[in-house]
Amino acid sequence: MSAQLEIEQLACQRGDKILFTDLNLTFKSGDFVQIEGHNGIGKTSLLRIIAGLASPLRGKVRWNSEEIFDQRETFHYDLLYLGHQSGIKPELTAWENLKFLQRISHSVQGDEIVWQALEQVWLLGREDLPASQLSAGQQKRIALARLWLSQAPLWILDEPFNAIDKNGVQVLTRHLEQHTAQGGIVILTSHQEVPSERLHKVRLDQFKFLES
Numbered sequence: 001m002s003a004q005l006e007i008e009q010l011a012c013q014r015g016d017k018i019l020f021t022d023l024n025l026t027f028k029s030g031d032f033v034q035i036e037g038h039n040g041i042g043k044t045s046l047l048r049i050i051a052g053l054a055s056p057l058r059g060k061v062r063w064n065s066e067e068i069f070d071q072r073e074t075f076h077y078d079l080l081y082l083g084h085q086s087g088i089k090p091e092l093t094a095w096e097n098l099k100f101l102q103r104i105s106h107s108v109q110g111d112e113i114v115w116q117a118l119e120q121v122w123l124l125g126r127e128d129l130p131a132s133q134l135s136a137g138q139q140k141r142i143a144l145a146r147l148w149l150s151q152a153p154l155w156i157l158d159e160p161f162n163a164i165d166k167n168g169v170q171v172l173t174r175h176l177e178q179h180t181a182q183g184g185i186v187i188l189t190s191h192q193e194v195p196s197e198r199l200h201k202v203r204l205d206q207f208k209f210l211e212s
């Protein structure tokens with residue numbers, strides 16, 4: 001698997017404020033990257049733009065040399081985006097949530113992989129409870145279990161460690177390292193330290209728009 005995400009001359013505006021300009025970055029197979037910067041600098045806005053969920057003020061995002069908006073279907077097939085919202089349905093159990101996600105992504109994988117994912121995120125034994133009866137951390141783990149089901153090469157993760165305990169952070173980090181070692185790309189934000197020597201950090205402050 002060899003893949004590349006290119007950001008060219010990207011600028012972002014939220015409300016009447018320009019957050020960053022002239023952002024040029026390239027992410028390649030094997031890259032494990034954290035977007036850093038203080039609250040409100042525009043990390044979530046950047047992730048949403050490169051996931052194709054928001055439009056930039058200027059600039060382009062290319063996936064394997066082609067603009068993402070010109071190949072929506074392919075790009076969304078190759079992308080797993082986990083945002084601030086967990087995206088899980090509170091009335092469904094962990095098991096039902098994951099089966100539902102498998103179904104809507106037209107996955108050909110069977111039940112076995114769902115059991116394995118539940119085991120990795122320590123939800124075995126709790127798979128039959130409605131998500132609404134689980135703790136915030138356990139609900140987040142249902143969302144994170146998608147990382148064990150996904151076959152997409154590009155993972156864009158906004159604060160994946162929120163509400164996750166120290167052990168969970170370790171397990172998840174090892175999984176992200178494994179994904180990148182196998183040729184995937186991980187781009188994430190995190191307010192807590194990511195325990196990985198593989199991780200490369202990009203500071204968004206250096207692209208901050210300075211009003212003249």
Ligand SMILES: Nc1ncnc2c1ncn2[C@@H]1O[C@H](COP(=O)(O)OP(=O)(O)OP(=O)(O)O)[C@@H](O)[C@H]1O
Pocket residue numbers: 014015016019037038039040041042043044045046
């Ligand atoms: N819907 C919106 N309309 C106008 N401005 C917005 C909107 N959403 C966010 N903003 C502004 O855009 C800026 C960047 O927000 P963003 O969520 O991208 O920052 P962030 O770096 O991810 O912050 P944090 O570290 O707090 O998660 C903030 O100043 C915020 O107030």
